[in-house]
Amino acid sequence: MVNWFAIRPDCRKALKDPVLRSYYKHYFSILEGKGLPYHMIARMVQVELRGDLDTLWEEHGRALGEFWDLVERNPREFKPVEPNFLQLKAEIAERILRGCRFCEWRCGTDRTREPGRVCRAGKDIAVSTAFIHLGEEPEISPSYTVFTLGCNLACIHCQNWEISTWAEKGLIISPSALAKSIDRAWGMGARNANLVGGEPTIWLHAWLRTFSVVREPIPVFWNSNGIYSREAMRLLEGFADIIKIDFKYGNDRCAMRISRAPRNYMEIMERNLKHARRVSEPLIRVLVLPGHLECCLRNILKSIVDWTGRDTRVNVMFQYYPAHRAPEGPYPELKRRLSWEEMEEARKMVLESGLQNVLIG
């Protein structure tokens, strides 16, 4: 096996960090062979796979209780049954796809016939690239990162714009082939499957099918912008071990202007962040934007404390650069990097926020 830790020795140390150990109890237990990821526990819960969508949701509610009971008992041995809770989730997602409501645009497109109105995604998952990533947080790297095409936001400064805007077409890949690549990555030492884009939400149906056939106990790192619907939120519970959300703005106006986000951006973030904290061990990333410390960063930090608690794992990042349409766009502050003074001010805001489990810089 490749010695990934020769390049990132801090990743090995992260597993011994007492603050991280007390936060990532479930995730670290999987990495240490003392527990199973949620997608596997979901496959140990028997369900009925019959009826209309309402009936399937009812069954989902019943199975969810059984799922959490099983989590409580911490099974070590994987004993799958069929049909199971994860297959039920995949079935529900495939039905939703015919009038898509995966994200908060709720555009209702039948994606078995035409691409989604905002995300431009069809039925079959399209992948740009996938590799073991060493640039994530120390507890997350090495991370098998699968970059998929399309997004439900249109950030003017998108740093992955080639894939989020479909500048490339990507490769259509079957869930079983994707599952094999994920199994291989676990064998090579990846700590998790990092599902990213673009935005993974738009491919939720394909991810649920993929993990229905994954064989290895690899945790799911759901790497999202957080603009997923209530239905997607329910499907993520019992599937994603770590829900990572990019908390980009501290108010609706900046979110709409810079990322063409839905009008109720903050309301969506509140609902999904609270839920992520309840059902997973979330990680929140905050990319500090130049000129947006008072209007955004201050309220983002306060909201995290109020909604998910001071001990939430947060990564406050200073690496903004004017990508995609930012250099010629209408917002002068986004045409430059952060100034030294802004970095100092951002550090001060983080310290004053009372957050206790933060990476900065």
Ligand code: SF4
């Ligand atoms: S993911 Fe969102 S934008 Fe795409 S089709 Fe579904 S509801 Fe519409």
